[in-house]
Amino acid sequence: MAYVYKCTHKVDGRFYIGSRWKNKMSPLEDLGHKYFTSSKVINKSNISEYNIEILKEFQDASLAWDYEQILIEAEFKN
Secondary structure, three states: OEEEEEEEEOOOOOEEEEEEOOOOOOHHHHEOOOEOOOOOOOOOOOHHHEEEEEEEEEOOHHHHHHHHHHHHHHHHHO
């Protein structure tokens, strides 16, 4: 199942929006446990510093990627 997620730093509010579709488990079991984002900043050693949200789940990887891009574009406009 594909999904779009957001990781927000608990102290300074910086965030990362991403998508994932190569997982073989539910998003809640995957993100922060087996998968630690494709961010160059967020990784296994500091994932606990972030609040993790699953924003939306998809049956199709391309729909997840499209939704991720929409969210990122909206943030750049703000």
